[in-house]
Amino acid sequence: MARITAALAVIALFAVSPSMEATQYIVGDDQGWNSGVDYYSWMDGKTFHVGDSLVFNYVPGDHNVVVAANSDVYDKCATTPNLGGLDKWQ
Numbered sequence: 001m002a003r004i005t006a007a008l009a010v011i012a013l014f015a016v017s018p019s020m021e022a023t024q025y026i027v028g029d030d031q032g033w034n035s036g037v038d039y040y041s042w043m044d045g046k047t048f049h050v051g052d053s054l055v056f057n058y059v060p061g062d063h064n065v066v067v068a069a070n071s072d073v074y075d076k077c078a079t080t081p082n083l084g085g086l087d088k089w090q
Contacts, residue, residue: 020050032057 016038025046028037048075068074069081 022053023049023055024055026055026057028057032059033063034058 002044027033028039028042030035064085066079066085067083069083
């Protein structure tokens with residue numbers, strides 16, 4: 001009887017819980033990360049969950065990514081000090 005109860009509990013958990021799979025989103029879809037893209041429209045209809053990932057496709061030289069040295073630099077949107085460009089981390 002305990003096995004049946006446990007099995008029913010597991011089945012019920014999967015039946016009512018949302019999917020546990022993470023989703024990878026390409027920001028801007030085929031337009032990528034560019035000026036002129038309406039990212040509010042891109043976000044419309046999407047629901048992001050913990051574990052999902054955002055991929056920013058951009059043309060090197062047109063845009064760059066710099067890793068902030070600490071949260072203060074990030075909060076101030078400063079470029080220095082930094083830990084280098086994204087290419088250093090790939």
